Amino acid sequence: MTRNQKTETRNPAPRNRWGFEDLGIGIGLRTVHYAHILEQRPEIDFFEILSENYMDTGGRPLWVLDQVAERYPIVMHGVSLNIGSADPLDRDHLSKLKTLAGRTRARWISDHLCWTGVAGRNTHDLLPMPLNEEALRHVAARVKTVSDVLERPLMLENASTYAEFTSSSMPEWEFFGRLMEEADCGMLLDINNVYVSSFNHGFDPERYVDAIDPARVTQYHLAGHTNKGTHIIDTHNDRVIDRVWELYGRSVARTGNVATLLEWDADIPSFDEVHAEALKAAVHRRPEEDSRRGNAASKPGPSGARARLRKENVARAS
Amino acid sequence: MQAVIEQPGTADEAVVSAAARAELDPEDIGRVVRPSKTLTPVERVGVYQGMYLLRMIEALEGDYPAVAHFLGGEEFAELVTRYAAAHPSTSFTFNRFGRYFPEFIRETRGVRRKAFVADLARLELSVTEVFDAAVSPAWPADAIANIPQEAWEGAVFRPIAAFRLGAYGHPVNAYLQSVKEENHDHPDTGRKATWVAVWRKRYEVWRLEMSEPAHAFLHDLTRGRPFGKAVAASARRLQGSAGDQLFRWLRDWVAEGMFEGVTLS
Numbered sequence: 001m002t003r004n005q006k007t008e009t010r011n012p013a014p015r016n017r018w019g020f021e022d023l024g025i026g027i028g029l030r031t032v033h034y035a036h037i038l039e040q041r042p043e044i045d046f047f048e049i050l051s052e053n054y055m056d057t058g059g060r061p062l063w064v065l066d067q068v069a070e071r072y073p074i075v076m077h078g079v080s081l082n083i084g085s086a087d088p089l090d091r092d093h094l095s096k097l098k099t100l101a102g103r104t105r106a107r108w109i110s111d112h113l114c115w116t117g118v119a120g121r122n123t124h125d126l127l128p129m130p131l132n133e134e135a136l137r138h139v140a141a142r143v144k145t146v147s148d149v150l151e152r153p154l155m156l157e158n159a160s161t162y163a164e165f166t167s168s169s170m171p172e173w174e175f176f177g178r179l180m181e182e183a184d185c186g187m188l189l190d191i192n193n194v195y196v197s198s199f200n201h202g203f204d205p206e207r208y209v210d211a212i213d214p215a216r217v218t219q220y221h222l223a224g225h226t227n228k229g230t231h232i233i234d235t236h237n238d239r240v241i242d243r244v245w246e247l248y249g250r251s252v253a254r255t256g257n258v259a260t261l262l263e264w265d266a267d268i269p270s271f272d273e274v275h276a277e278a279l280k281a282a283v284h285r286r287p288e289e290d291s292r293r294g295n296a297a298s299k300p301g302p303s304g305a306r307a308r309l310r311k312e313n314v315a316r317a318s
Numbered sequence: 319m320q321a322v323i324e325q326p327g328t329a330d331e332a333v334v335s336a337a338a339r340a341e342l343d344p345e346d347i348g349r350v351v352r353p354s355k356t357l358t359p360v361e362r363v364g365v366y367q368g369m370y371l372l373r374m375i376e377a378l379e380g381d382y383p384a385v386a387h388f389l390g391g392e393e394f395a396e397l398v399t400r401y402a403a404a405h406p407s408t409s410f411t412f413n414r415f416g417r418y419f420p421e422f423i424r425e426t427r428g429v430r431r432k433a434f435v436a437d438l439a440r441l442e443l444s445v446t447e448v449f450d451a452a453v454s455p456a457w458p459a460d461a462i463a464n465i466p467q468e469a470w471e472g473a474v475f476r477p478i479a480a481f482r483l484g485a486y487g488h489p490v491n492a493y494l495q496s497v498k499e500e501n502h503d504h505p506d507t508g509r510k511a512t513w514v515a516v517w518r519k520r521y522e523v524w525r526l527e528m529s530e531p532a533h534a535f536l537h538d539l540t541r542g543r544p545f546g547k548a549v550a551a552s553a554r555r556l557q558g559s560a561g562d563q564l565f566r567w568l569r570d571w572v573a574e575g576m577f578e579g580v581t582l583s
Contacts, residue, residue, distance in 0.1 A: 056411040058452035059480070060521040080410035093410040118320055122407045124373050125366055127319065163319075163362035164352045202355055230356035231365065 015256045017186065018153055020108055020218045022289070023073050023259035027278050030264075033271040034064050044072065044275060048261050049104070051078040051111075055096040069104040075219065075259065076106040077188070080122060083142050083156070084115035084129045094149045101150070107259075108218060110155035110188040113139070113176065126159040131168040131175040136182070143183035155218050157188035160196040160225075160234035171203065173211040180216045187212060190221035191248045192240065192263075196232045205247055214255040222248060222281065223263040237266035239277055249284035257289045319350075322363050324406065326371060326399045329364025371395075374402040374415070381416040382442045384490075384497040385423075385435055388507075397429065413450055417443065434488045434507050441490045441525075444482035444516040448523050451480035456519070456575030462568070465580065471546035472583035475539045475568075480518035481576055483537055487511060491527045519575045526574070531555050532567050539568070540576075544583070 024045025029037070036042070047068055054065050068074070080093060101109055114126040129135050147154050156179070158172060170178075180187060189212060198205035222245075224238030240248075240262070252258070262278035282290070321341045325332035333344045342350065351359035375398045379386045386394040401422050407415045420439035423429055429436075456478055465473060491514045492505040513533035515526045528536070534555060538548035553560045571577065 052411045056413045057450040059449050059518060063521045090410060120408050121320065122409060123320060123323055123370055124407060124412065125323070125369060127366065162365040166350060166352055200354060231354070233365070
């Protein structure tokens with residue numbers, strides 16, 4: 001047996017384009033869980049951080065992050081890259097992003113296929129793109145630039161969208177497929193967002209997940225949402241619905257096990273409750289791949305199972 | 319689309335606003351945005367428009383909890399709406415969005431108890447700035463003993479980056495503390511001169527309310543005034559035997575980690 005074969009026995013060769021490993025099942029690092037994580041050191045495969053929360057501070061958030069990164073694998077997820085905007089790329093943002101990735105030894109960096117503002121403004125929302133040839137060329141060129149600056153491939157997530165432009169000429173899955181080929185980027189496939197957008201725009205979510213090149217998927221997102229009847233809002237404030245779990249299982253059957261993360265950003269319950277919800281993903285993952293990884297956290301957990309930081313200032317008597 | 323999203327009011331009001339009209343005739347929105355089976359084009363854009371100001375309000379509620387508490391939800395939301403129109407976010411982070419809020423309050427008509435609210439906002443901005451300031455290791459408490467006798471006169475004390483000192487016209491620290499403690503028996507908010515230092519120690523933000531002479535001495539020291547001159551100025555203010563008091567203050571402030579070091583001439 002050669003050395004390479006031995007390695008493969010423990011960690012099945014990743015199927016994705018860049019060889020990024022399956023990190024297992026993780027959750028987002030959130031302020032309300034800081035104390036629990038630092039004190040209890042829970043067993044969890046990885047954490048995802050909201051990049052912007054740690055890029056403009058020298059205080060407690062970064063101190064906590066350093067300790068978390070010391071113990072757990074970190075992936076970085078951003079909300080302000082503004083990749084689809086007509087504005088120039090924010091070089092200060094990119095520079096800080098790169099510095100943070102080095103500091104945390106982030107496995108990869110992701111953001112969203114969207115625009116967040118024009119004319120120098122940031123709406124702090126993930127606004128929908130017109131899905132046409134012009135936008136495709138524009139975004140592809142910018143993705144290449146970002147990848148060059150960051151010196152690593154960029155992963156883009158499909159955002160939940162609530163509006164479509166009449167100028168769109170292709171479905172989102174086709175746009176993504178062509179973008180990933182053209183710009184050589186990867187995809188953070190948010191299954192909940194596929195479901196939310198399919199409801200809002202009336203497309204078949206299975207068609208979406210079936211169309212994505214499995215070799216480009218490096219991470220999954222799962223989350224809860226709010227169904228308003230006429231439309232669904234991606235609120236990250238609840239458990240994952242069964243239909244989204246089904247879609248996830250369908251996609252995993254194509255991609256194999258890929259790092260999977262549960263987002264819970266509003267009305268956040270305890271760490272254990274969030275983690276238990278995330279661990280439901282194990283049911284849909286391939287046990288033979290997990291057992292070869294020796295991934296303890298991928299065992300099913302108990303069944304039934306935001307970007308703003310809080311200041312923790314303490315007043316002292318005068 | 320952005321011009322609509324940033325407007326207050328309903329989606330129907332937003333699409334006919336002057337800013338939105340400058341980009342797109344309201345009649346033409348259906349030529350840009352598709353309807354869904356359940357929502358019109360205006361309603362679909364309205365989903366984003368409805369969330370925009372909520373996000374801005376939530377962000378400033380995080381930075382200015384005492385101002386939000388004092389004004390109440392409706393008045394605070396109305397103030398943030400006006401603020402967001404005057405100072406829209408231009409950064410990748412929300413951390414910087416509220417930096418002009420105290421100044422905006424001071425210059426805006428119609429704010430209830432404006433002088434107090436502006437003062438309170440200024441203190442809360444200090445807390446935010448200190449929370450996020452760069453790390454600068456604190457000077458060890460016992461290092462003060464190592465300053466040679468002859469060097470004290472010209473010694474210049476350097477505050478840590480996470481340090482702010484403010485003079486206020488109202489008891490803002492007491493009010494902020496009552497909000498933090500969820501104590502609804504708030505202190506009197508009438509005019510009263512107060513002085514507050516805000517700094518970070520072991521990644522926690524601390525506030526210290528102090529007397530006017532202590533503030534004056536600390537102000538001189540943290541603005542780079544040589545120790546000898548700062549002491550002389552304080553001695554004149556205290557009219558006499560100030561030496562022991564000034565040294566006790568300095569020793570306490572050093573022990574609290576307010577300084578990163580001292581430059582000896």
